[in-house]
Amino acid sequence: MRNYIIKRLLLTLPVLLGVSLLVFFFIHMIPGDPVEVMLGESAAPTDREALRKQYHLDEPLQVQLVYFFKELGTGKLESIFYHQPALQKVRERLMATLELALAGLAVAVVIAIPLGILAAWRRDTWLDHSAMGFSLLGISIPNFWLGPMLILVFSLKLGLLPVSGKGGISHLVLPAITLGTALAALLSRMTRASLLEVLGEDFLTAARARGLSERMVILKHAFKNALIPVITVLGLQFGALLSGAIITETIFAWPGIGRLLIDSIYTRDFPLVQACVLAIALSYVLVNLVTDLFYALVDPRVRYEEGS
């Protein structure tokens, strides 16, 4: 297991380097003069010069790269708009995004697991077809439409829940449903498929032969074994939830990192864009790493196959 962890950590290093390089080159991909884009055409020449110096844009590319990693490491990358370290701003917002992503995950699990079990249990019946049709619908509903529709019904028409912002649990309900629905759809299909694969195994035939009811066979024996791939997908999708929260946060004015990213794009605050992209990508990579390690922990076949 130790070798597997070391190997997996080493494999993460080039990914982190690749992500950081990509983020570094963002500013250089801006067509034209990035300083003019950030400050606008009417900016005074002295301001332009100051910004060019601040971001070392007057230096050769390799020197800029060294400065970039140095400032990143010391946390000195500064937001143009907020005039404070970009990483500090990102840290403040990351917790709100994490809270939302966890709530979305909870919604997905609560909907998907029973739906998947039901579909596998009643395979090829109208119940199965309806559950899977519903899940295909869930994958196809854009969350930037689901969110406003939920606001329309539950906030504006029924007045049950707040429209936007961050406060108590009530503020979390609609964003969590918006974020979690697509994952619920995917997870229910995964649960069904995973259960169907396990249901044909000999140990379940043996359980049935011992006189256990089908309900006990599924809930007590099959489900536990079907859970491993489901948990893996859950972990991998949690990373996707973190990046997918960008849209949900924009709809519900949730003060998370996604909203900060979009706001910094509008204000052309590219150092903050860099910091946000880096933070989201790093969280994504780390969550995937933890999921992989967890998978290897619960299923020894993974570390043996990877090791060989």
Added chain:
Amino acid sequence: MRNFRIIFGATVAVLVIAVAVFAPYIAPHDPDEQNLCEGLSLPRSGHLLGQDKLGRDQLSRLVYGARVSVIVGLSTVFISATIGIFVGALAGFFRGVMDQVLMRIVDILMAFPGILLAIALTAVLGPSLRNIILALSILGWIGYSRLVRGQVLVEREKEYVQAAMALGAKSGRIIWRHLLINTSGPVIVQATFGIALAILAEASLSFLGLGAPGIPSWGAMLNEGTSFLFTAPFLSIFPGLAIMVTVLGFNFLGDGLRRLLSPKEDVSRI
């Protein structure tokens, strides 16, 4: 059930493409024609889906919006599939160092969340249809390359390929004439799902204000509509429905095709 999926999906796909192609003949009004006095008017005869804040006919804008979705969906899939098939075929056929290098690049890119890269790239390059397609294609090819590599690795060991090699056929000919033809089924399925994903991604970017300016697009219409959610909810409902039905159609088509082309996977795969 399988036929229903394919029939429903194919009908939606053909309809959306037909609407996009024949938009000037179908749209009842000029999509950019403003009539400020009639801004936010409810659906009625003459303007079946109502008018937006500038008094533009929403039905006509929806019809023209299909063009953006179709162009982005098809172009992104075409570019992504072309690159992905090329890379996957090279990695799978030649194996060894080439496979290792290409697949490590794929691993690194896979670690990057797709929508985030698309948002960041569109923000940096500037919002335009070309840049959206570029941003979506940059990560879009990865799935195809992994799929084709896997298929080619299996196929290249089969007797008909070994026979072609023994007869002295060149690598390019074997890949093009034998391997790719025999791996086309899963690629077609993936491409169908890919169109749905690209349409959704474009609509997401447009919703966030990063879409192509000056062209009616469903995501941008939905974005504008959310500002009038209470007074004119129809401005949000119809563009969202258009996106959902289109994406659902392509997803159904992909699902039906997968079951048709890979019957063995019918039960076990999601």
